[in-house]
Amino acid sequence: MNNAFGVVIVAAGKGTRMGTAESKQYLPLQGKPILIHTLETFERMTEASEIVLVVGAHDVERCRTAAASGGLTKVRVVAGGAERQHSVLAGLKALSPGIEWVLVHDGVRPFVKPEHVLACWQEAMRSGAAVLAVPVKDTIKVVDDSGIIRDTPERRTLWAIQTPQAFRRPLLTEAHEAALRDGVLGTDDAMLVERLGAKVRVVEADYTNIKITTPDDLAWADWYVTRGAGQE
Ligand SMILES: Nc1ccn([C@@H]2O[C@H](COP(=O)(O)OP(=O)(O)OP(=O)(O)O)[C@@H](O)[C@H]2O)c(=O)n1
Ligand SMILES: C[C@](O)(CO)[C@H](O)COP(=O)(O)O
Numbered sequence: 001m002n003n004a005f006g007v008v009i010v011a012a013g014k015g016t017r018m019g020t021a022e023s024k025q026y027l028p029l030q031g032k033p034i035l036i037h038t039l040e041t042f043e044r045m046t047e048a049s050e051i052v053l054v055v056g057a058h059d060v061e062r063c064r065t066a067a068a069s070g071g072l073t074k075v076r077v078v079a080g081g082a083e084r085q086h087s088v089l090a091g092l093k094a095l096s097p098g099i100e101w102v103l104v105h106d107g108v109r110p111f112v113k114p115e116h117v118l119a120c121w122q123e124a125m126r127s128g129a130a131v132l133a134v135p136v137k138d139t140i141k142v143v144d145d146s147g148i149i150r151d152t153p154e155r156r157t158l159w160a161i162q163t164p165q166a167f168r169r170p171l172l173t174e175a176h177e178a179a180l181r182d183g184v185l186g187t188d189d190a191m192l193v194e195r196l197g198a199k200v201r202v203v204e205a206d207y208t209n210i211k212i213t214t215p216d217d218l219a220w221a222d223w224y225v226t227r228g229a230g231q232e
Helices: 034-044 057-069 084-094 114-127 169-182 189-195 215-226
Strands: 005-011 048-055 075-079 101-106 129-135 149-151 159-168 201-204
Touching (some): 005 034, 034 048, 034 101, 034 114, 048 084, 057 075, 075 084, 084 101, 101 114, 101 169, 114 201, 159 169
Parallel strands (some): 005 048, 005 101, 048 075
8 A cells, every 4th residue: 555654653661861750752742742742743644544652561551541532543552562672563563464664753753744754755665665864963983982082984974863764564574573583672673674685765854853862852842842843
């Protein structure tokens, strides 16, 4: 089916780096949990035919209730795993059999723009796999354990990778099952697909599609939504 995609939103993390008692995906942003902002973006997109929301096992019931009361009719909620990768695989398994294209997105990236989601999916349909990304602005160094710089990679080759990450569904499932079998843990989905030798293309997005990770990200997110920029 080339006129629609399925979405896996991963939100089963503990938010250790945020350091709050409540996991960061449930913290309020302009009166609404961060995760609800993210879900609403995909719920509104006609091209997104279903959304599998992956949360911690103890959060499944409250998220089902929140999705139903918030009118999120495309959302189905399942339990995730210990690592992000395990949560993605749980989400993939829960997608309907007919879904051919899948977009994996972090629940804590609430500012992704629909036009970038579509651009990512369209590039994946052209080439098989695509991820949103932005060119790195700083000079990046490789530093060893004693704090000595060992290398300065050429900056024009460096991109900061975001989500969504879009794949033909069987390719992503194969990549995740192979990683599980081989005991490999990746920090994103593209890494696992790259391991199979498949090409993944980057699609340039914008710097506002941040992953809310630490308290300074939350302060920026509050400022961004307050000035209305998250809603355009
Ligand atoms: N076992 C896990 C770990 C992470 N995630 C999700 O993956 C996304 C990106 O992960 P990250 O920002 O690292 O979230 P946490 O793991 O919650 O944060 P931390 O590493 O600080 O604990 C988040 O939406 C998070 O909820 C998940 O679904 N399942
Ligand atoms: C998938 C990701 O958001 C791409 O930037 C990122 O790699 C997740 O990493 P984390 O270790 O879960 O923060």
